Amino acid sequence: MTGEERDRSEEEVNNILSDFSQFYILLLLSEGPSHGYALIKAFRERTGRNLSAGTLYPFLHKLQERGLVTQEDRPVGKKPRTIYSLTKKGREFCERLFERFAAITASAIEPRLETCASCGVKIYDGGYYEVIDGRKMAFCCKHCAAAYKRGGHHDHDDHK
Numbered sequence: 001m002t003g004e005e006r007d008r009s010e011e012e013v014n015n016i017l018s019d020f021s022q023f024y025i026l027l028l029l030s031e032g033p034s035h036g037y038a039l040i041k042a043f044r045e046r047t048g049r050n051l052s053a054g055t056l057y058p059f060l061h062k063l064q065e066r067g068l069v070t071q072e073d074r075p076v077g078k079k080p081r082t083i084y085s086l087t088k089k090g091r092e093f094c095e096r097l098f099e100r101f102a103a104i105t106a107s108a109i110e111p112r113l114e115t116c117a118s119c120g121v122k123i124y125d126g127g128y129y130e131v132i133d134g135r136k137m138a139f140c141c142k143h144c145a146a147a148y149k150r151g152g153h154h155d156h157d158d159h160k
């Protein structure tokens, strides 16, 4: 990839992610009650994209109609602000949504994970690599690599 191609694909990734705006709004609300401006600000910090009032407020309105969100005017500093919070039903809805999302991302990521050549666990983070007989082998840890070289199957409990 050239630098320019990388920039363009980065932009495409950002565009696709910003279509997750409804998902992000719910994610932010699930972290606690918030007012509209704070949601817009947090959205920009997390995604690097702007969330327009024209996207946010109609969506909040729709969530209220469905009984997932309530609004309440509370003073923040000197000004009254409209604070939005998830209802019990809204929190349950978010839980289902996040579970579904986790399942989707896991099914996308899992096949790309390497497994330890010795004990077979999936290597999520780091891992230990060694070249054995000219092949780069992946292990979860150096104990597994040592066990593999000894020719034995390594039981994960042996670490301790």
Ligand SMILES: [Zn+2]
Residues within 6 Å of the ligand: 116, 117, 118, 119, 120, 121, 139, 140, 141, 144
């Ligand atoms: Zn292992």
